Every structure is written in C-alpha cells, then in structure tokens.
Amino acid sequence: METLNFRFNSKPAPPAADPALCGVVGSGNLEILIRPGDAPGVCQVRIKTSARGFGEIWQAVVGAFAADHLAGGTMVEINDMGATPAVVSLRLAQVLAEYRGGVQ
C-alpha cells in the first residue's frame, strides 16, 4: 500500500452542508470521501492505494480534476483498490456533484 498526499489550487466550491461518498473499495474500484477542507482555494487530497508506484499518474489525474472543477476548499480522501484513471476521473466528478447537490 502507498499513501499519497497532494494539494492542488482550485477555484472555490460552494460550501456544502454534508460530506459525500462515492464508490466502493472493491477490485478495480475506489471510494472517495469529500468534505470541507481548511483553505478556500485549495483541494487537499489524501490517497491510500493498493498499487505502489503510480504517484505521478495520480498527480496528473487528480490535478486535472482540480484544474477543471470548482473543487477549492475541499478535503478529498481516497481508498483505492487498483482503479483505472478513467474510473478515478468518473468517481471524482460524481462525488463532487453529489457534494454540491447537498447544498441547500
């Protein structure tokens, strides 16, 4: 297992009332938990992944997500069991949509 920590600049997301969760820690899949972070212009990311040595790919995939979405002011935690970059991108978009959908 490998633990990775990143901080990406990202345009602020509207603050949400509740954390959101998406996905399952199953083979080829991952779960993502998103909740308010401590800096409005930053998306903090902590990844625990079963596959070692993919730090650069994670940085590219999550970095692209943070650049393309309003994900500032969030803390994103990922538990991964070998999801492909496509699945990671899909789940990130899903969990952010759910997080913002919870805004009253």
Next chain:
Amino acid sequence: MTRSTRKSWFEATARTRIAGLLDAGSFCEIMPPAESQPSPHLAQLDLPGAFDDGVVIGCGQIEKRPVFVAAQEGQFMGGAVGEIHGAKMVGLLRRAVEEKPAAVVLLIDSGGVRLHEANAGLIAISEIMRAVLDARAAGLPVIALVGGSCGAFGGMGIVAKLCSAIVISEEGRLALSGPEVIETVAGVEEFDARDRALVWRVTGGKHRYLMGDCAALVEDDIPAFRAGAAELLAAWREPEPGIAQLRARQKMLEDRLAAYGDFRDGLQVWAALGVAQPETVPSIDRDSLVALKEGLPT
C-alpha cells in the same frame, strides 16, 4: 416484470440496497464515513480499508414502520466481518433493544470472518449471534435479506439462521462452508465449486426456500426485496423464546436428517419433498416456484 426493468439486488452496492429498501429519504446513517476510520488491522497488512469498514448501519422506515438496518458491502473484502464491522452491527442490535423499532433488518452479503482479523472477526460474530438472540428475546423481529454476490456463508450463515426469518432471492446463497473450501479440503469429487448449477442446487435460494429454511423467495430486484420485507414485517409476531419452539425445530431437523441425510444434490431432496418434475426447478420463475411450494404435501 421483465429482466430489463429489474434493479438487481445482486449487483447493487450496500448503499444502493438501503436506499431502495427503505422509504425514500428516511435513512439516517449511524457513524457515517466522515465520522469513522478504516480498519487499522488492514493497514498493518498493507491493505487499503473502507471508511465504513464494509457495513452501513442506521435507521429508517419501511412502509412507515421504523426499522434499524445493517447492510454489508460484498464488494469490500467479501463482506467479511472484522473488529469495527462487527462492533457496528453489535452496537446497532443493542441500540435496537433500547429503542424498540418495529424490526432490525440485516442485509447480509458476507463470506463470514475476515481472515485478516481472524480472531477479532470470530469473536465479533459470536457477539453478533448473542446480540441477535437478545434482540429477539426482547420481542424484536430480526429479518435477514440474502441476495448479494457473497451470499451468507461462514459465521454469517449461522447469524442468518438465528434471525426470525430470511428473505432470499434465487441468486442468494446460504450455507456454512463455501464450495471452494470443501473442494480444496475434500476434493473436486466431493464438491466441484466451478459447477455453478450444482452450487445453486445445494446452497441457492430456491433450494433453501423449498426446504423451508427461508421464509420468502423474491426476484433479484430491489423493490421485490422491499416488498418481501414489508410483507413479513406486517404479519410478523415475534414469539417469546421457549422450549416448545426449539423442541419442534429439533424434531424437524432430526426427521429431515433421517430422511435426506444421504442425499448429495437438491434434485434428490426436491423429489423426496414431492416435486413431480424436480429437474425443472432451476429454470422455473419465482412465482411458479412459490405456487409449487404451496402445493407440496406437508
């Protein structure tokens, strides 16, 4: 209903099952992911955990009746029970004894003990067993729903049979040892785990329903599980634990062992139960099978 309009219980996640089982918007999760920690025992073995440790617990309603639910996530570690997972289920059952909802519903999808935390898992299952019996002794029905990809095996197979009643789908499986374990230890002649049809004739939902080990058989469909659970709850009166019931069960189990103890295939049991064409059982639909069972000699 056609297959294409079904919402498969077998393929759904624990959270999707809960959302479809309970009245819309009624679920309140206890210890949600943001308030919990993945298992440190898995981390010690270099494996990523899940925030909910593979079981989602909380309260909600089924057709306006308040219920507590626990749903195991079969996709995470085979739904197996570790220290946190087990303690969440025990805490929920104990809370139910105090709060007295209409029922506790266990959405079982588990191979049993999580080997990575074997001792903690085994003792946790023993604690779940006692907590189920305590809840039932307090007059609370505990209903098991079995239809996930991991079935109800090992200690969770025992827990399922300690519940007031089981609702199972044709795809559901209920047993103690997995076919793979039996094949590994006793040989492929004893149990060929790759023979899916045989596995279902020995452990599958239709067989368990025909033999009376499960109270209801439903389609592999989330609304069908909801309807099955609602129907059971509406009619269920939890009996006080007493010797008369256990005597009756003892006799039933002894008679059954004497009559069917040498059989090795569901086909033999179904024929002995009075099914005229046992070879058709695997292919007939749920409604026909329920009608067939209701027409069997008693």
Next chain:
Amino acid sequence: MNLNDILDSLFPTGHTVSLVNHVITGEAMTAQGKVAVLGTTDAAAIDHAMALALSGFILDTVEKHPGRPLIFMVDTSGQALSRSQELLCLNGSLAHLASCVDLARRQGHRSLSLVTANAVSGGFLSFGLMTDCTYALSDAQVRVMDLRAMSRVTKIAHERLVALAGNSPTFAPGAENYVRMGGIEAIWPAPSAALLERALASVACPPDDRRMQKALERGGRNMAADIAARVQNAKVGT
C-alpha cells in the same frame, strides 16, 4: 491428555458420561451439586448429527433438570466439510444448537465451556463461545485458520504473517490471543476440580456480553467496545 483423565481431574467425586460419535453427554458431581457434562472430543468436525445430539441433550436437561449447570467440553476442528451436510443447511443446525445454549442460559442454567484440545471457527461458535464463560487448557489450539492456509487465502507472505503475529493478537492462532481478545476468560494450566468450582461459582446467567470490555481491559481489541458504545449513543436525525 485423554478425555477420561480430564473428566477424572475435573470431577474427582464421580462422573457418568457416554461417548457416541465424538459426542459427550452425561452428568457429574461437584461441590455445588450435579452438573450436566456435554461436548465433543477427538477434534470432531461438527455435523448435523453431532449438533442435534448436543442440542437434544440441552433440551432434555432444561426440561428434566431445571437450573442444572451445563459444562461443555470443547474439542472441535470446525464444521464437517461435505456437500451432503451443506445440502441440509449445516449453518441451520449450528444455529439451532446455539439457540438451545442461549435458551438454557435464559432459563437460569449457568454454563461454561473448557477447550480441551482444539477450538476452530464454526464448531467453536455454535457452543463453546455461546456459554457464560469459556476457558482453555494451556496446550489447547484455538484458531480460525492456521497461518499457512491464511497466507494462501489472503495472498500475504507466510513470513510476513509470522512476523506480525508476534505483536498482534488479532489474527494469529493461540488460546492466549483469545484471552486478550476477550473470547476466552482464562487459561488453566491443567484440568482441576478447584478451578472448575471457582469458575462455576463466578458465572452469573444470563450476564451481559462483556467480551468487548474485557478485550479493551486486556489490550486485545481496542476499538470494539468504543465503537459499539458510539453506535448505541449516537444522535440520529437532526
């Protein structure tokens, strides 16, 4: 140590016990009066017939001898592994046995179990772990699975598991680990009438299941008690 030697040590004033198909049933004298003695021997793989022999004897005891304590001898290698056993829902017969132990406790029969040699998974769950208190002899083997088999199933190197087993009671076989985890009350250096009398005098039935608290006190399972309590006390619905 064979079964008779164990029974002689536990019940020096006398015991009448029969052994059929690995199943022990009978009675014995103690300073506190007669007790029912039952269980399994020779590393029995529990099948329907054994489970039903035990459950039937428990029901007989509840009916004929209200309040008589139940002393279980545990020596099981787990559950019988066969297709015919699974065909008839072996988990159902083990659940029935567990229900019978539970009923006896609720009706005031004190109970304890002593692991004399082996206690493994399903067999252990169905009666040994259902009593008020579980004890083990010092050379007893208590486990879910041995480390080699666990290594195959989990795909974690055997050496790694052996190394981790040294400092974690969570997964490695051993009666000591089950004491730390709260599943076993204590280990007896040898079967002894004095230890049995003391244990029998100390059990109250039906007590709350305090195994999580014991595990916390003994540093074996440090999270379970807190998590169960949090679930019980959590505020729901704001």
